[in-house]
Amino acid sequence: MSDELTIWTYDWVPQGPRGFVRDLRLRWACEEAGINYAIRTVPFDGRETNHLAEQPFGQVPFLNDHGVELFESGAGLLHLARKSDKLMPRDPAGEAETVQWTIAALNSVEMVTVPWWFLKLCGDENNGLTGWMGQRLDHMERVLSGQEWLSAGRFTVADLLMADVLRVSDVRAFGDRPATEAYVARVTGRPGFKKAHRDQIGHFEAADRTREKARST
Amino acid sequence: MSDELTIWTYDWVPQGPRGFVRDLRLRWACEEAGINYAIRTVPFDGRETNHLAEQPFGQVPFLNDHGVELFESGAGLLHLARKSDKLMPRDPAGEAETVQWTIAALNSVEMVTVPWWFLKLCGDENNGLTGWMGQRLDHMERVLSGQEWLSAGRFTVADLLMADVLRVSDVRAFGDRPATEAYVARVTGRPGFKKAHRDQIGHFEAADRTREKARST
Known part of the structure; x- marks a missing residue:
């Protein structure tokens, strides 16, 4: 098992929500805490029904921390905060x-x-x-x-x-x-915010290029 | 110091919200967990500004657990859940x-x-x-x-x-x-719900009687 936790987001979103999709909250928290993480994706198309087993409202993000799974960005943040006092004091x-x-x-x-x-x-x-x-x-x-x-x-x-x-x-x-x-x-x-923001924008820009390539071949 | 924690609510509310004021959530959680609690009040009149030091949005409830203070019913519930596995598993x-x-x-x-x-x-x-x-x-x-x-x-x-x-x-x-x-x-x-609900209704009915008495003397 790798030492990374996994943050799930969409494979692609339109321009409007880029920089605001809530995987950013979890990326940012991991950056602040120095926690390694990998990004994995579920399809944006069909999101209303395709991944309800992982997220019952069809949304992202959700998190897998070595087998402990949870959705809701707020719950993910509280989970990460318990792992690092950089995010929450211990007293x-x-x-x-x-x-x-x-x-x-x-x-x-x-x-x-x-x-x-x-x-x-x-x-x-x-x-x-x-x-x-x-x-x-x-x-x-x-x-x-x-x-x-x-x-x-x-x-x-x-x-x-x-x-x-x-x-x-x-x-x-x-x-x-x-x-x-x-x-x-x-x-x-x-x-931590700047890196998380830049990485999310980069993730969706890369998805544009993949889509473009698929369309042109 | 007593062994009780304190839940703060309004001294009185109109009929409409009775049974729904969110101190009920904390009363209910305490009932489920077997945690002793006392009820204290802030005035409903002037709530917009009178107790902002305790609750920055002028709302109730807030909680005092032997000096640890917190507002937001959701935060109070998570705090109580850490005190009792009747509210949240430990794994x-x-x-x-x-x-x-x-x-x-x-x-x-x-x-x-x-x-x-x-x-x-x-x-x-x-x-x-x-x-x-x-x-x-x-x-x-x-x-x-x-x-x-x-x-x-x-x-x-x-x-x-x-x-x-x-x-x-x-x-x-x-x-x-x-x-x-x-x-x-x-x-x-x-x-636990029935008791918390009955107690909240009783609390505001008692406040009616106090107000009535004050008016008639």
Whole structure:
């Protein structure tokens, strides 16, 4: 058995989601923690039904850590965080604070930003979630005005996830929140993010070339 | 220091949310695990700003476990699950499966059901999230048609949370999904849910009487 863990993503996606497919979260966490990983793929075409045994909502990523399998990027991040104190402190208070902010990113912030964004992409920019969206982002702006990192006074997996939620361009453009903007720049300025982002873009560009070649032969 | 942990909720809420305020999730988990707990309150009036130091989005619940403090019901559940194998198995595969389904409840199911419900309550029943809502609930119906519990072949904190997400009456009434309905009935039929639910209702009814008394004197 190799010493790598495996992150599964799509074999190809259109331009739009490139740089945002959530395997990036797991790549980034592995880069921060110094964990070796391999990338494997499932077909984008037929994703609605083809890999439901691995991911019951037809999505990516999912993770295989030497036989321990799990889907949901948030669950993958918490799993990786238990493997490395670079992602989460080991003391109970620091761990609790990190887990709470990780869940806050998923269930208090992204639970509003993603549906808001979905409705906007469907053409409904002034949708019914707009007021709620503003409230949640204002709360985050207040928090981030007072501290550099979300928990334990240093970078953790909670920052990785929260910055990934907040870096979506339509979310950044929603109002003027300088502390949030500085936070997103600070967290995504880390070498681990840059490498994970570059590698994901490269992965899908290579898939373009493979598709192109298949088409021309 | 007492051997209890403390769950914080509102001192009072209107009729509508009673039985659904999320302190119920933590009460229920404590009941399942046999963990002693005390209930303390913050005022419902002024909740938007009065307790932001304890909960940065102005919500409840939050938890104090002998000095370890955390907000977000999902984070509280994962914290409690680490204290008792009645909530989460101790083997790596069982733990990973439980965490993944806990996160799925928060970020793949509730991320759609709550915003959909919010828009419905605002009067927009056929809102832009309706198709997505149907897809997610269909995926859950397929999963629940094949298994009684979400992970490890037995009740875990993932079932507690998923059932709490799915038991909302408007969500239950959205389409006809018999396996989901049977699952919700099975999980919420547990004595731990019934006690937690009864205690929350009783807590707010007592608050009615206190308010009534204050008004009449």
